Amino acid sequence: MEPDILLIVLDSLRKDIMELYGGPAKTPNLIKLKEDAVAYENAISPSSWTFPSHVSLFTGLYLNEHKVHETIDHKLLDLTEFNLKLKAERLSENLQRKGYNTIGISNNPMVSTQTAFDQGFDALFMIDPFPISKEDPIFQEARRLGASPKQIALKLLKQGKINKILEFYKWRKREKLVSDVINFPLDKGAEMTNKLLKTANWESKFFRFINFLEVHEPYRNYNSKEVWDNVTGIKPLSQNSMENIRKEYIAEMEYLDQQIGKLVSTLKNAGKYDSTMIIITSDHGQAINEHGYMLHSTYLYDELVRVPLIIKYPNNKKFDKKNGYQNLVYIPKLIEEISQGGDDSAVYSDSTFSEAYGAVIVLPGGYKDKEEYVKQRYEKVRKAVFKDGYKMTVNGTDCTIEEFLQGNKGIKVEDNKEKAKELLEELEIFKGKEDFKIPKI
Template sequence: MTDRSNVILLVFDTLRADALSCYDRAFPVETTAFDRVARRGTVFENAFAVGPWTPPSHGAMFSGRYPSDTGFDGAWPTMPESVPLLAEWFSDRGYRTYGIPGPAKMGSATGLDRGFDEYYEVYEEVAKRPSLDYLRQLVTDPLIRRDFLRLAGAGNDYYSEIKFDRLREWLADAPEPFFAMANLTTVHSPYDPPRPYKRAATPELSRPRFGLAEELLDAPCEFDDPEIRDERLFDAADGADATSIALRYFEDDEYVSDAELDVLREWYAASLRYLDDRLGAFLDWLDRQGLADDTLLVLTSDHGELFGEHGGFYHGDFLYDEVTRVPLVVSGPGVPAGERRTDLASHIDLFATLCDLCGLDAPETDGSSLLGDARRDAVFAAKAPSDERDAEAASEVSEETLREFEVGRKSIRTDEYRFELRSDGEEVLYELPGEAVVSDPDEAVVAPLRERLAATLGESFDGAESATDAEYSAGVERNLRELGYLE
């Protein structure tokens, strides 16, 4: 017990804010555990990421600085050692630190592990299931044995429970004060929640009785519905060819039908229901351990997900609200309980906010404490130019479609408008809510937005990178393929 609060930062990869019942209830799920934290703390209703996918969002959360300052963006970035990072800052001030990354895009090769006493990279630590190496781990690691039993009965949960187990294991023995972070990819594609949850969402799905049979034998799963093309649906849910599927859907919105989109949304919601149950069990454990009263708990996401809105699919390519608006719920010492904040907030503010709540000095960042008197009137986001020519579908779609995915984007969003500058020089003004394009924008509206955007994120765009340029360990490569970052 110390006079400084502990910190647990949970990042739920790909979780849309509007999917939660303490936000907009746009998906068919009651998230009672998230609601529980919301009642105990403060909900920031209009919080936004600084980018549309994992690297820029985590870089901003960990540094308090925009990717345009740190260069941490693109396919395989590395954080400059000169930039102070959140775990490093807390470690230097006496905190024990522990991290569990989600995608390998935030693994130790990126430098985001700096400052963590331990950084548990599950894709490196747990062998591919069900390989011989995995079977060997069953003998020596009780948590892996528990994972196998879950796999055999309920099916894959994409290491969600292993991560919560590892986090509990570390917290049980950690001296205070501590800083812990975990990213959970439970709702990231593939949209394949454990079997009881998937069965409840789509009881009409025919599949093998046991999860292990499905995993080992690649046994067929199918719908008896003429409007659902099983192979197309499962390819879209899997997300292994995410870029190609997104390109084809942008070109032709019948590539994934409305009926298939409805199923994908149901499976996403079912994955969230499972995640909420796991979070609830973790909250119960914190209460039993006597840690809840002395610990700041931060629940957020690195980005959202598109399910056909604006012609988009998945994430990483566009800066629409469905991708950049994220949940941000904070509870614990010094945080008002039951408060809902409607002003704008950004991941860029998280570093300063946690330092403020823990009574620590803070480095110079691009953000400010959300507990201060100042209120944001704008948030900023960017997407670096990319090279999608290696995608399988690149030769199948028009040059115009390909350009939409490769172009860099910078955005400023206020309560009324979102203004976007593209690397090809095009400017677009969107009216909020709904982000309808303003066909003939008033220069009196656009000019100050353009000026603020340039002042904050700069006017230049970094060059395009390709994820295929990097070299990966076997575990990292497997993880990137599972999550659709490599085809």
């Protein structure tokens, strides 16, 4: 029997922050859900940022197959067109064809009708999490001028635009007032999402997709100038800023756990909890300067690609634990197998991969002279392979091995040359005809 399906993406959530996986963020509602679910230990995201990961999640294809990803020549504005032209059937289209009522609610503008993610949805609602729309002309102008109010004011002062400074001050004051009312940035749309779902029709066979943005930056007391100074190599992030970001990241996860608890209660009140397949995962993680890098995309560190995967199967069915890795690209196949009465074998693989194709960094005003630095540091194509407890990340632009890990410990190629060769061979097969340089050892 085909189950009802609830697919939840906790945008930017790394696995190791959650209590469920031994981390510091208290998640009592997810721990309660785990009593009826399976928490997978080796889930990998196919990319380290939102757009290509979501395409992989919905198509079951890696980035080098669906091609909806950044390159040195193609950035954000091109990806919507690539997504629109993609011929592969999406999970939402497949389920819609089977008679499912397909409804999505996204708190991330990157996953919306504007970016062609509405294909196969009866309706895809966008709840803008930001107190002032990013389409607002004043917001656009502010971003061109700088990353902080001080930068903006100084630039306007140099230009002799005193009246403009007052206009920006009023705009910032209004933004602060609106933020306080909607509890931004702690809440980035989750409360409104839950209110919508509480009044939803749960009667017909349904597929519900939700993107929660809470653990994505910005955070409370977030110093964007410090972050951009760090990203552009001007000055490392201060210890205080790192500690604050980590503290707020944990607080966001704890808040999100409360919202997940509300959503589960809505399902139970509708009498749909037992029959529903609930999938909770993330599209990528978040680096908090562990490798001198803040935020996400570009790299394939574990903090960026090891994600949670919690699945409550219909009628709370459990399956025996198996060896191997899980990946978001396996989710469409898993849903198909479960719908046909199968087990969770489809979510496992002996080896799996993650990819990044360069920079998706849009520099704010005041940093335009850093474009060459960003290009030299971040415009690299990377692929990572995971197998037998090992991980290897290769920079195909520079033809170098960037990571060789056994578990979470870095080792030298000389320490296990045979395994290193095996992983490089896996990457050679995986890349296919792509112009990706793999080093010889």
